[in-house]
Structures are given as structure tokens and as C-alpha cells.
Amino acid sequence: MSFSDKYSKVFKYLLPAPFTIAVILTIVTYCIALVFTLPNKASFSAYSYKLLQFWDDGVWNSGLMVFALQMMLMLVLGHVLALTKPVNKIISLAVNHCNSTAKAASLVTLLTVIVALFNWGLGLIFGAIFARKVAEHAKNKSIKINYPLIGAAGYSGLMVWHGGLSGSSLAKVAEPNHIKEMMSGIFSTEQINLLPNQVSYWETVGSSMNLTVMALLIVVLPISMYWLGKKVHSKNFNIKITDKDSNPQKIITGAEKLDHSSLFSILFGGIIFIYIIFKIRFEYDNNILAFFNPNNINLLLLALAILLHKNFTKFLEATDDAISGAAGILIQFPLYFGIMGIMKNSGLVGEISDFFVQISSATTYPLYTFLSAGLVNIFVPSGGGQWAVQGPIIIQAATEMGLSLPKSIMALAYGDQLTNMLQPFWALPLLGITGLKAKEILPYTLFLMIIGGFIYLSCLIIF
Template sequence: MAGDVETAPGAGEREEETRLARVALRFTAFTEKWLPDAFGFVLVGTFIVFALGLATGESPTALADAWGEGFWSLIEFTLQMAMIIIGGYAVAVSAPVARLIARLAQVPRTPRAAITFTAAVAMISAYLNWAFSLVFTAILAKEIARVVRGVDYRAIGAMAFLGLGTVWAQGFSGSAALQVASPASSPEAVQKVIAEGRNGEGIIPLTDTIFTWQSLVSTLVVFLVALTTAWFLAPTAARARTAEDLGIELRPLLEDRQEKQTATRRPGDWLEHSPLFAILTGLLGLWYLVRHFASAEGNPIAALDLNTVILILLLLALCLHWRPIRMADAVRRGAPAASGVLLQFPFYGAIFGMIAFTGLSKQIAGWLVSVSDEVLFAPLIAVYSAVLGVFVPSGGSKWVIEAPYVIGAANQLNVDQGWMVVVYDLAEASANFLQPFWMLPTLAVLGLKARDIMGYTFAMFLACFPVVLVLVTVFAQI
């Protein structure tokens, strides 16, 4: 059932929307002409760091050696990130979740409500798991655009990505927080600098990062600001471009599922189509998880590291798909979304090597300390993290690059290490509005290109990032 087309707003609102749309279109035109793709960013970033190393007195040979030494330093983390993407995709495309999406798509009745509702779902789901959100909300946006007449497909597509630009890093799958909480995921060089400020303890538990009250309040404020901005960013009916206008065909989600599940079976395929071992594996995994969290010495949250998140996703996907053949098919379809991680993360590791395995990290830490104090350090790091995020579009691997000197400077200024992880998370997420890397899975589902939505994401950046700077500055004094 389609919703009613929203009536046109007043003249003042039309003027405001036109101004925002003009800014968005100018920014989109700039990015289309001048910015490289995500892999180009990491290559450019490599030589920016190399030049920075030369400027600080490092020899070219030392930088080259450090680049090679760091190239494989993130190999375990690379696999973890790829598995999170694939696991999140497999959960999102399961039949029960597809039925849930079809029901949720009936909630909004007007184009403006549809865009705002999609924004809310994107942020809530990203807080739970960013990889699941990328696919789940994209499928939801596609179904809403089919059901609600007159919704702007570009705007709702941008809102489907909103969680990755706002709250994901403060949630249960935030890479930096999970990484510093797990010895297996955090490089030895990062653990060493953490230990210097924590009496020899090389990890920071989640209770000291994303689950502090300052972090929770900041996340809520960013959520409300982004939701309000989504409401005002929605274009009027006269300016909207629907999926049909863009030449994109939208088919009913449940019909697609029924067609895909109709397959010819051979007698020998009973194991692939039987839920027996999916159920048994799910029960085995549940048994392990109960024991795993129970062994956390009264703090189950501390047991939630990257490996545990991946295991939960895969077990949930297996149980939701019910039959092994459906699970295997979902993983095959989700694997291409992880190709960028597999290609680019080793190069991020090489950048990390040039920073962590030379004197460059101490030089940068010295600069940050010299121009800041306990109050100014947090907003300075926030701005720096957002800028670096344009070149290194990954919360986890970028954190590895920044951690040695951010934590090192925090130790010198007596700033809480856990708070600096929160500051990093809040600022790093905003950078995702400015580069297309993490948009790719969402765009693939929607059939859009980055240029179609980046005008809207840039407008959202202008609304959210100043709020982040105020939050990290105010809470730094508490």
C-alpha cells in the first residue's frame, strides 16, 4: 500500500531546501571531478606520510623498511573486518529479516516521514552492528521507495548510510573500542603505548570507552541532531527524483525471496537443504557463547571483542537462513562487498608501519602536545581524525595509525585514554560522509552511485560535525 504524497511546504521552507540542495549539488560536482576512488585515497595517503617522515628527519631507507614491515601487520584485523561485512550481509538478506523489512516499509506514509524513518533505522541498526546496518537499511530504503509514492530515491539512499556517519563507532561493533579491548586485535605497538598510561595494562575495556556516560550522552545528542537534519533535508515533491526517474526498477522484496528459494533438488542434496546441522551448530555456538560471557568475571561486556561479534553474526545468519545452502548462497553474494577491505587494509598497515616503526609517531605526539592542553587536545584530535579519515576510510585500521601518537600525547597531558577513544570514534565517523568507501555496499544494493547521495551526506556532515566538536570540548572538562 503506497503512502500519500506529502503536500508542498511553505515558501520559506522551499527557499531553505533550495539553498541546501544547491550546496549539495556543488559539492557533488566537485567530488565527481577531483576526488579519486577509495583505493586512490590510500595510495595518496602513503606518500603524504612518506613525505612527512622525510620532513621530520627520517631516512628514505628507514621509511621503506617500516612500510614493508607494517604491510602485513593488520592481516588478522583485515580478515576480521571482511568477516564482519560478510556476516552482516548474510543476516540482512535472510528470509525472516526480509519479512521484517517488508513490514517496516509500511510504517512511513509520506516521503518526508520515509526519509526520516530510514535515518532512524540506519542509526539504530548501525549502533548494533555497522555491517548489518549497511545492507539491512539499504534493502529497507529500497522497499520503502517502492511503497511510498514520491520519495526522493537519492535522499533515502543517503539516509540508509547515515549510521556509518554518526553512531556506528560508539556502538557494539565499533572497531577502535573493540580493538583496544582485545589483545588479539590490537598490535603490540599500540598495546605498549596504552600500557604506559595504565600501569602496565595494554588493553582498555569497553566500560572505559563506549559505555561511559559521556559516550552515551554524546551518541544520543548526535542521533537527535542527525534525525532532525534528515527531516529538513527531505526535498519537496516538486524537487524529488524517484527511483523510476533514475531508471531503477523496484521489485517487491518478498517476491524476490520466493523466486530465489525455488530450486531443483537432487536426492544427494538433503544435507544442504536440511536444517538439522544448522540447528545443532547454532546450539553448540550458543553453549560456547554462554560460557564465554559467563567467564568474564562479572563483566560480560568486556568479553565482547571483534571475534565474538563475528561469531554471533555467523551463527545468527546460519540460524536465520535455516538451511546450509541458503547460508552459503548469502555468503557468496556478500563476499564482493568485502573486496575493498581485502585490497586496501594491507596498505593501511604499511602506513601504520611508517608511523609506528619510526620516530614519526613521537614527532606527531610532540606536535599535538605543544599546541594543546587538557581541554583543546580532544577537539584538535577530532579535527585531525576526521581529516585523516578522508584518506584512510576505516575506523579500525586508521585507529591503528593514530593510536601510537594519540595515546602517547594523552599520556603526556594526563588525558583519559578511554575518553580519547570516544573522541576518535565520534570524529572518525563523520569522515565517512566525505568519502565513498563504506558507501559501496549500500550503493550496490540500491543501484546508485556515490555522486547520487554525496550531496546529502555532505549536508549531514555540516550539521553533525560541529556538534561533535562542541561535545568533545565540553566533556573534556568534566
């Protein structure tokens, strides 16, 4: 049995479905809070009920529910944008240069990483479609390639996304008052007043550390995959050539013409896009990075998706294809919010933060945050869910130690995205599109993880 087969078997044996993990984490958090935060004068039964109330308040927290919807839209609209004809034309043009495993792996990695730094949903589906198109091209041209390696290259965007424009934690802290609202009930009023109103994209995405990280990823990852492509052997693979153009044309009558009208959809999408330009000009004083927060990102994705699909029918058909990918966010996020409710209101956040403060120094704290985030991501495979659970701990510990909050947030972002190469949850859409199996791409995603881990750790130490 190969290493990847053994790993895949162990992973499936030890880890149930992500929703089940979320339930287990809820129970574990509840029990830990019950044991370690029980007030001296409180009865066990009364505090048990109180913790359930904390959980209930967290699950249905209106602000966090908005966060869940924002993240769902970010994934769905990014997916919808990936299904537009212009994006497919870009992929088709790039595929013509993929006449060997090494070239294909390098080019798929390069473009997927760049796209994922703009939007993670777009990057995930773009990479999956690109990988499949490469396989179809290879079949048509009788070119021998290592398809699992190309599939892994198409998944590379999930290792860089959280440091880009759609990073969940980065987008949320850029929202005015998010940090203060998150720490409400943990910090005193005086402490909350000392917190920044927001952490802008200039301090996270646009920081010198992150720009260096992105430059290294864009250069080093494609080169590494090119080198690996030269070393691996081509394998036989079966793939069905898709031909969506063969579908019969539908006769459009009456009010349906409005649904299929290019003029109407382009006019609507164009108005939104023009409004965005004016919004950047007048509300953000031409500061483009300041514009990016969850609502504005989704507004931009909506405008682009409607414009590039050219009619509402195609836009809605693409939305139907994309919506299933957001099911995990819809059903899991409330459980993570419940965990956050227990941790905040019971004082467990403070207990964990104190532990990190005691064992950390200014140098080691970002590294501990990075490593812990990578570990947590295996069990909480969502950047948004992870920020809801781990964010308050990071904010409190960084504040108490007087360390850079933006760097601490970036350390979480790097750790969260790195172990996506280990955790196959977000690979499910890619596997469905490519027809590959998790165990087939795993050896190559682990290779990407090693290269990425070296880049992230090096930059966290240097900066």
C-alpha cells in the same frame, strides 16, 4: 549546475580511488620520514633501505593481518545477517508505515542508526535494503516521495557506527594487550608497563559521554530528517521491482540435502549461540559489554547468520553477495599497516605526537583529535585502517598530556564516522542496491553531517 553536482565533480577530480590514495599516502609518509627522521650518522641510501624494511615489516605484521581479517569478517557477516528473512520481515513491516517522505526518512534513519550501533556492516546493508523497499512500496502504492532523501537516511548508520559495538578502534583496545603491542617500539618497556592492559567497552561505548551521544543521535537525527522530509519536494524516480521468489525451485538430491537441511544448520548455529551464553556467564561473569571484542562479535554474527538463514546453502549464497564489499579492506589494509610500520619504527609517531602536545590543552586536544580524524577519514576511508595509522599518535599524545585515553579514542571514532557523510567510499554498496547516484544523496548526507557534527563537538566539550 547544482551544488551537489559541483561537489561531486570536484570530489571526483581531486580524489582518485581509495587504493591509489593509500599508495600516495605510503609514498608521502616514506618521504616525510626520510627527511625528518634521518639519524645524524646514517647515510641517506642506507636509511632509505631501512625505511623500506620498516614498511615491509608493517605490511606483513601477523597481528595486524589478524586485525584485517577480523574487520573483513565483521563487514561480511553483518551483510550476511542483513540478507536473512527475519531482517527482511522487520523491514517489510516498517515499510508499511512509510506513506510519506517525512515519515519514511524519519523511520529509515531511526532503525538504521539503531542497527548500525550494533554492527556497521549490518547497518549499511539494512539501511540500503530498507531504502529500496520504501521506493518499491511507493511505486506500488503510487506514493510521491523524495527517493534520494530516503537513500541518505539509509546511509545514516555510517555516521554512528564507530561509537557502537562494532567500532574498529573500540573493539581493538578492548582486546587484552592490544595497546601495549601497538606501542611496542615507540615506548620504552617502563612506559609500556604503565599503559592499561585494555580499555573496556564500559569505558568507551558505555561511557556517560557516549551514551549521551547515542541517545541524542537516536532522537535528533530522525526528527531532523522528518523536518527535512516536510521541506523537500518529491521527485520522479525509476526503479525495477525485484521479485526473487520467481526463481525456479531446484531439485535437491543426495548429499545436497544436508546443505539445505534446516535442522542441521539450526543445530550448528544453536550450539554456537548457547556456547556464547555460557561464555558470557562464566568467562565474563555476566558482564555483557566486556564480552565484545572483534573475535566475540564475529562469533555472535556467525551464529545469528547461520540460525536466521536456516540452511548452509542460503548462508553461503548470502556470503557470496557480501564478500565483494570487503575487497577494500583486503587490499588496502596492508598498505596502511606499512604506513604504520614506517611511522612507528622511524620515530615519526613521536614527532607528530609532540606537535599535538605543544599546540593542545586538556580542552582542545579531544577537539583537535576529532577534527584531524575527520580529515584523515577522507583519505583513509576505513576505521580500522585509520586506527592503525592514527592510533599510536593518539595513545602517545594522550599519555604524555595525562588525558583520558578512552575519551581520546572516542574523539577519533566520532571524527572518523562523521566524514563518511562526505566520503562516498562506503556508500558504494548502498548505491548499488538502491540504484541512486552519489550526487543525488550528497546534499542530504551533508545535512546529516552538520547535525551529527554539532552533537559530537558539543559532547566532547561538555564531557
